[in-house]
Amino acid sequence: MDLLNFAFMQRALLAAVLVGVTAPAVGIYLVQRRQALMGDGIGHVAMTGVGLGFLLSWSPVWMATAVSVLGAVVMELIRWYGKTRGDIALAMLFYGGMAGGVMFINLAPGGSNANLTSYLFGSLSTVSESDVTAICLLAAFVVVVTLGLRRQLFAVSQDEEFARVTGLPVRALNLLTAITAAVTVTVAMRVVGLLLVSALMVVPVAAAQQLSRSFAATFAIAVAIGVTVTIGGTVTSYYQDVPPGATIVLLTIGAFVALSVLAAPLARRRARALAAAHPGGDPAECAIPATRASGDEVGV
Numbered sequence: 001m002d003l004l005n006f007a008f009m010q011r012a013l014l015a016a017v018l019v020g021v022t023a024p025a026v027g028i029y030l031v032q033r034r035q036a037l038m039g040d041g042i043g044h045v046a047m048t049g050v051g052l053g054f055l056l057s058w059s060p061v062w063m064a065t066a067v068s069v070l071g072a073v074v075m076e077l078i079r080w081y082g083k084t085r086g087d088i089a090l091a092m093l094f095y096g097g098m099a100g101g102v103m104f105i106n107l108a109p110g111g112s113n114a115n116l117t118s119y120l121f122g123s124l125s126t127v128s129e130s131d132v133t134a135i136c137l138l139a140a141f142v143v144v145v146t147l148g149l150r151r152q153l154f155a156v157s158q159d160e161e162f163a164r165v166t167g168l169p170v171r172a173l174n175l176l177t178a179i180t181a182a183v184t185v186t187v188a189m190r191v192v193g194l195l196l197v198s199a200l201m202v203v204p205v206a207a208a209q210q211l212s213r214s215f216a217a218t219f220a221i222a223v224a225i226g227v228t229v230t231i232g233g234t235v236t237s238y239y240q241d242v243p244p245g246a247t248i249v250l251l252t253i254g255a256f257v258a259l260s261v262l263a264a265p266l267a268r269r270r271a272r273a274l275a276a277a278h279p280g281g282d283p284a285e286c287a288i289p290a291t292r293a294s295g296d297e298v299g300v
């Protein structure tokens with residue numbers, strides 16, 4: 001493949017793989033928590049960090065990480081204490097993040113909205129070596145959190161009250177989930193773009209759920225879909241000269257549609273198999289298992 005002869009494509013493909021792993025790994029918890037659009041909101045806030053990076057001549061990736069983490073913490077605090085006014089506060093936070101990004105980028109020496117475009121929609125040619133270093137470090141943090149604390153994060157995502165009763169630090173874990181989502185947004189912004197990153201966090205998970213209800217299997221399938229579409233979108237963008245972010249998202253939606261079509265006959269086949277296995281008794285889903293090992297029923 002001739003694209004591997006170019007250093008910028010090597011960097012872009014490495015970044016694409018890391019994005020394909022981290023975005024669904026965090027997204028599965030957001031989907032469980034019914035916060036599918038959280039990534040979109042953090043992406044708006046991260047725009048301010050990108051603008052500040054240009055204005056202060058610092059790394060836009062690290063500055064966006066700092067600002068988006070701060071924004072994610074504020075979002076969690078609003079969720080805890082905002083009550084009826086919480087949606088208004090979140091709206092102001094999101095729109096303020098967008099406005100701040102545009103304002104700061106235009107105040108930067110030689111800055112213009114054109115500088116912001118590659119961060120909004122992704123760009124292959126602008127992924128630098130320093131960006132790859134930052135993406136690798138941030139991606140490592142995301143993988144350690146999402147895999148190392150998967151049981152705790154899953155428990156909190158499923159039922160906060162039950163998790164609290166069992167002694168888990170629910171608020172700390174919620175805050176860690178929000179911070180991890182913020183880090184993931186900045187990992188993905190150079191490839192997918194801030195405005196499209198939420199799709200890569202949510203759609204692969206929704207596609208994986210068409211084939212499996214087990215948490216472990218859904219996690220693995222979602223990551224596999226994420227890596228496949230990010231690599232496929234990056235390669236397609238190189239050969240067809242199309243925007244990488246839009247290409248990746250469209251491929252992800254295509255994967256969701258294909259798996260949705262495939263899931264229907266698979267579900268009918270499983271139903272017939274269950275009916276054949278229990279011809280004269282209760283349906284299998286109504287049966288009470290003799291033993292239940294902790295975590296086995298959800299495949300955590």
